[in-house]
Amino acid sequence: MTQQIPSTEPELAGVRNFRDVGGLPTVDGRRVRHGVLFRSGHLAHATQEDAAFLSSLGLHTIFDFRNAADQKLEGPDVELPGVRNVNLPLSDPADGSEFWKMVRDGEIDQLRAILDDGKAANRMIVSYRTIIKERTGEHARVLRSLADDSVPALMHCAAGKDRAGLSIAVTLLALGVEREAIVADYLESNAKHRRYKVHRSSSSAAGYSPEVMELLSPLFEARAEYLTAAFETIGETWGDVDTYLEQGLGLGPELRESLRERLLD
Numbered sequence: 001m002t003q004q005i006p007s008t009e010p011e012l013a014g015v016r017n018f019r020d021v022g023g024l025p026t027v028d029g030r031r032v033r034h035g036v037l038f039r040s041g042h043l044a045h046a047t048q049e050d051a052a053f054l055s056s057l058g059l060h061t062i063f064d065f066r067n068a069a070d071q072k073l074e075g076p077d078v079e080l081p082g083v084r085n086v087n088l089p090l091s092d093p094a095d096g097s098e099f100w101k102m103v104r105d106g107e108i109d110q111l112r113a114i115l116d117d118g119k120a121a122n123r124m125i126v127s128y129r130t131i132i133k134e135r136t137g138e139h140a141r142v143l144r145s146l147a148d149d150s151v152p153a154l155m156h157c158a159a160g161k162d163r164a165g166l167s168i169a170v171t172l173l174a175l176g177v178e179r180e181a182i183v184a185d186y187l188e189s190n191a192k193h194r195r196y197k198v199h200r201s202s203s204s205a206a207g208y209s210p211e212v213m214e215l216l217s218p219l220f221e222a223r224a225e226y227l228t229a230a231f232e233t234i235g236e237t238w239g240d241v242d243t244y245l246e247q248g249l250g251l252g253p254e255l256r257e258s259l260r261e262r263l264l265d
Contacts, residue, residue, distance in 0.1 A: 011214040019038065019039060022035060024182070031174075032264060038166075045074070062085050066087070111216070140250050165227070173234075177264070179231070
């Protein structure tokens, strides 16, 4: 029997954006079971108390969607006894490496050039579309694992917003969760206590000025338009969600039913 987390959200000192996805409604009147699917930012800075709480959840698998560059920057996840760690990078370390270096170290004029006039938000939209179209193998593996034996599970990336957000969204689509509920859960990442702490080089004269933070905000916010772009990509590429799941991810009716039985009340 899996343990349900308390109704009051836990205060984790070193882990951002943690939450149980349980309770979300499906279109056929069921709900995601509490205590079987969690999401968060990375676990590299988890305190001993955080680790003890995470261990109490009875996790089977932690899916880490960070790439090697992320892990080098933040560190590896803390190890939890008896928990399987699966690293499935959803972005290439080389993809945009110069861009992210500029985000950390760039001066104000450089940041304006790469982020202003909607360029930052557009970059996020392109990223979401690309992950949906090109990372079908990784998403298929996650769903097959969940349908098989990998629950309770925790999914995370660096901030727990984009790569983990998409993986959670794909899982919820497979479960038949209402689209509005998927978007609402995704937008929870914007809560102040959940937001990813932006890393900027102390040598940068621009530092954390209001203009810099405004330029960076599209990169570190959860915006409905980003997730909507992912949903639109599914429709444009496969026609509808059922075809995406079956042909894009290889999730046939039996696997999908197994997934639903494991994760839904």
